[in-house]
Amino acid sequence: MKHWQIDQLPWDQFDPSKVDPQLVPAIKAASVVERNSVDYALYLNNVFRDDPDFREAADHWAIEEVQHGDALGRWAMLADPTWDYHAAFQRYRDFYQIPLEVEQSVRGSRTGELIARCMVETGTSSFYSALADATEEPVLKALCKQIAADEFRHFKLFYDHMNRYLKRENIGTLQRARIALGRVTESEDDELASAYYTTxxxxxxxxxxxxxxxxYMSRAMKNYQPQxxxxxxxxxxxTIGVNPHGKWQSAVFWIAEKLFFSRQRKFARIAGIS
Incomplete structure (x- = not known):
């Protein structure tokens, strides 16, 4: 069951004067990526074909992700009345596809697949949390808070199933870290770039x-704060099995923060955004 409904959002409070025009293109792109989660659910159903509990969870996850896309698309059409969410989504579907006819995870194991899903939910939960904190537009703020809450729940969903498979596949910390970091770097692949282009x-x-x-990245990353x-x-x-409050956490955070904001500035220069 969904935790919220699109019509429950305060659409009558939409304030065009508080819309950041630089942010609208990123919201458009995010809407079609979220909506396309039906394909990822099909992929996950193939990878976990003999695990009915996970397949049911993946199907429910996709329903919530589709709602995210539809709500973001509705907001983007308010922000830009000339834009057509449904036409943009169809263009995205025609332009970008993921391989669906698979029997095994591209990560090499089911644990690896679930680690990758945890990384995706880490990215989306942080993105919508940052956006909710940054935007002054009331509807977008309310929407992003709801989506972020969903994404944190989705992280826990995949994390719990990951631990279940870890007991069988016994993947070590270094291998888990390699998979996690690999999925993080894939955020710069064609999925998001294609979404930006087609929307x-x-x-x-x-x-x-x-x-x-x-x-896309220059707009998406600019709202992040250290927290x-x-x-x-x-x-x-x-996710990788390291104590998040251990002695290395502060050092890793310091490095990650420097790299993140350096990357954002580089993307902004390429995109010509101040």
């Missing part, structure tokens, strides 16, 4: 991955 650029403009990923990154660090540590 913001006219079809007659050629797709340029470097330009599109910079345009959001600290929570990310804690969630990554927890």
């Amino acid at each position: 913001n650029d006219p079809a007659n403009i050629p797709y340029d991955h470097t330009r599109c990923i910079a345009a 959001h990154l600290r929570r990310v660090t804690n969630m990554v540590f927890k």
